[in-house]
Amino acid sequence: MRISFCCTDTASEPWLQGLRAAFPDADVSLWEPGAPQAEYAVVWAPPQQFFDEQAQLKAVFNIGAGVDALLKLRLSPQAKIVRLDDAGMSVQMAEYVCHAVIRHFREFDAYEVDTRQGKWSFRKPRTRADFPVGIMGLGVLGARVARSLAQFEFPVNGWSQSPKAVDGVRCFSGADGFNDFPTASRVLVCLLPLTPDTRDIMNLASLSRLQSGGYVINVARGAHLVEDDLLALLDSGHLAGATLDVFRTEPLPAGHPFWTHPKITVTPHTSARTLRSESIAQIAGKMACLLRGEAVAGVVDHLRGY
Numbered sequence: 207m208r209i210s211f212c213c214t215d216t217a218s219e220p221w222l223q224g225l226r227a228a229f230p231d232a233d234v235s236l237w238e239p240g241a242p243q244a245e246y247a248v249v250w251a252p253p254q255q256f257f258d259e260q261a262q263l264k265a266v267f268n269i270g271a272g273v274d275a276l277l278k279l280r281l282s283p284q285a286k287i288v289r290l291d292d293a294g295m296s297v298q299m300a301e302y303v304c305h306a307v308i309r310h311f312r313e314f315d316a317y318e319v320d321t322r323q324g325k326w327s328f329r330k331p332r333t334r335a336d337f338p339v340g341i342m343g344l345g346v347l348g349a350r351v352a353r354s355l356a357q358f359e360f361p362v363n364g365w366s367q368s369p370k371a372v373d374g375v376r377c378f379s380g381a382d383g384f385n386d387f388p389t390a391s392r393v394l395v396c397l398l399p400l401t402p403d404t405r406d407i408m409n410l411a412s413l414s415r416l417q418s419g420g421y422v423i424n425v426a427r428g429a430h431l432v433e434d435d436l437l438a439l440l441d442s443g444h445l446a447g448a449t450l451d452v453f454r455t456e457p458l459p460a461g462h463p464f465w466t467h468p469k470i471t472v473t474p475h476t477s478a479r480t481l482r483s484e485s486i487a488q489i490a491g492k493m494a495c496l497l498r499g500e501a502v503a504g505v506v507d508h509l510r511g512y
């Protein structure tokens with residue numbers, strides 16, 4: 207069995223070592239143009255040439271949860287595309303989003319400014335019920351984030367494509383559900399996959415329908431958010447702030463207004479990182495299932511786009 211590794215911007219040697227340890231009988235090698243045909247591949251942002259040449263792939267494992275970049279390529283039609291599901295990412299996402307929500311709700315950002323100036327001053331406690339959090343996407347990551355926020359006793363709303371039931375979460379679904387979901391939410395968290403249906407979903411119209419003093423947390427993909435619309439609503443005062451981990455152009459370009467905007471917190475696409483050993487263990491488990499002819503979780507539906 208031959209496994210080809212083709213991951214852009216990834217230190218390949220530790221992955222190759224881990225994959226070789228997990229598949230001692232396989233030929234695991236770094237892809238280069240003209241490489242022999244492989245049956246399986248482990249990829250992140252591969253070039254089109256990889257799929258043009260590797261015509262016999264049975265399954266392609268993407269070492270991330272989002273497959274929007276991969277689905278832009280012409281893929282080998284017979285190859286299953288398998289994404290990571292969780293593999294240590296959901297707890298990181300829960301940490302990131304809970305931190306952002308709590309920092310905003312408890313005004314820890316304002317306390318930090320005060321205490322750096324030597325000021326010992328209290329702010330009036332705010333009421334949790336006034337900060338309902340709406341999570342767009344109730345998949346592997348969104349559902350974990352929703353349950354974590356519910357543990358902190360925030361009112362939590364969730365929106366997904368198909369109807370869902372998540373303990374402690376008021377669930378909305380489909381286009382109809384999107385009528386009431388934003389108006390029921392003050393903090394908006396995006397954990398959707400990027401598809402033609404979800405591109406630009408956070409725009410002037412939808413963000414205007416958040417409750418007044420709204421707050422936006424984007425941890426999915428930069429193209430979910432219309433950046434100028436966010437800036438306009440921050441300037442008008444309808445939105446109180448935003449924590450953004452993903453951007454339409456990454457790295458965020460020098461001089462972009464988000465870098466220095468007083469109401470925006472920027473992080474460099476780091477909310478949930480791919481963890482190598484967890485990912486290799488998951489890929490090994492899924493590959494063993496596929497070899498036995500069993501179904502695996504995380505197979506991408508090309509029509510849905512995720």
Ligand SMILES: NC(=O)c1ccc[n+]([C@@H]2O[C@H](COP(=O)([O-])OP(=O)(O)OC[C@H]3O[C@@H](n4cnc5c(N)ncnc54)[C@H](OP(=O)(O)O)[C@@H]3O)[C@@H](O)[C@H]2O)c1
Nearest residue numbers: 271272343344345346347366367368399403425426477478
């Ligand atoms: N910033 C980072 O570091 C980072 C790290 C990992 C992932 N991500 C992003 O997070 C995204 C979500 O990951 P995941 O593993 O949670 O994905 P997932 O398990 O596939 O969940 C996606 C969720 O979005 C919902 N959805 C999709 N299209 C929709 C639509 N048109 N309307 C309403 N709901 C829709 C799905 O609804 P159904 O349940 O009904 O299908 C599902 O609940 C990834 O695609 C990626 O872009 C970011």
